[in-house]
Amino acid sequence: MSVIEVVNLSKAFGPKVVLSNVNLRVEEGESLVVLGGSGTGKTVLLRNIMGLLTPDSGHVAVEGKIIAQLSRDELFEVRQSIGMCFQMAALFDSMTVFENVAFGLRRHQKMNEAQIQARVEECLSMVGMKGTDKLKPAELSGGMKRRVGFARAIALKPKILLFDEPTTGLDPVMTDVIGRVILDLKHELGVTTITITHDLKSAFEIADRIALIFRGECIACQTPAEFKVNPHPVVQQFLRGDADGPFLQDPPPPKRKEARA
């Protein structure tokens, strides 16, 4: 049985269809990377998996439990086994780094202060953020915030980790650092991960399988090697990073050089 099953998932906001009939399966210990242009509903997909949004049709099942049908208490129980890393980290800005990472532990585990201290330190060192526990989120850079967000997500030892654009807006070096952190976490914890990204380099590093969402539909879901040679024009355009092609609904005018030629 797959850990996460997305079956015929459709979601629209008013007249705007964001996802239509998306099917995905993630096996245990596998890491899936979801690619797609901006605003193609990748984040909406994660939010449906977390139960933050309810699908219009179809369903998401985590370990066989259909998310939309759970009661709130059951949903919270499932969420304890999922760690979610937000795009802008979403750290609680009134708390220190330590309190942020300790938040889930304090609420859901009967640990004493020393155990919490130890676990928080362990999590922070896993993401290379040791010694920052007394700082406030406002004192951290973007990349540091993301990593603290990772530490908070892994504190409860989840079986599933979801990363929402973990590298967007970071410099290439920090992007590589984050990619490495994700790989380390995967190997150390053996978790199942879904990562949403635009960054092809880290996508190929992290992924066991790559999916591409195009106009609300999942048009490819295969291993990185297969994905690279997928003949689908949208896939090839995405890999080239070219403005011309079927990817954009209304492509910009051709580049000046070509126009002159």
Place this chain on the structure above:
Amino acid sequence: MILSFFDKAGAGVLKGMDTAGDFAVLSGRTFAAIFKRPFDGANLMRQFQAVGINSLPVVLLTSLAVSMVFAVQLAYGFKQFQAGGLAAGVEGLAVVRELAPVITGLMLSGRVGSAMAAELGTMQVTEQIDALECLATDPIHYLFVPRFLAAAIMLPLLTAVSIVIGYWGGYLVLVGVEGQSAFVYGNEFYKLLAARDIRIALTKALVFGMIIALVGCWKGYRTSGGAEGVGNAPTSSVVTSSLWILISDFFLTKLLLV
């Protein structure tokens, strides 16, 4: 023309029902979550501090100002038919029954309700509330309940403080300026009052406290649309809760005085 009018009216009614229903559901969930585990004492204490202790100066000053100006008006009004002695009794009636709870309620809706809306609104647009959900924490339980409890408990206490200040505000004007006897003022102030008036005042304050916290949290929780949304949430929370404080004040007075 007519059809489009009905169309618009119907859409308005539906939207109103939708909003009222949403508020009712969130309020119901807040009541239900009060006794849920885990109990977060530190969080509750912080809210007591924010709602209660930090509001003391504002409540002190406004109660003093309002009770003094009211005493000036009463002294002036009653003097016109040589009934200056009635001023103290009416001052007591007004302060205990209306001024203290309503002024405290309105000031706190501005000071505390707006802060709740702004704080929760910012948390909403920066995904911190989603992060709470993802950490398997009910935002209603973690955010609404401590604020609700703090406001519901602190408003009656602050109203009691406001009544005491109101007594001394009237004293300053009627005894200090108008030259009435301090002994007579002390007796007259309570003459038109009964124990149930204090009870009514505290009941009103309790209801106002619930309104302030629920409206403030609700407006913040339902914030959308970035900086503009966060800007609108406190304004709209103050307007809504002030309105409901005044409306509910009328009905509470009418019901409780029967």
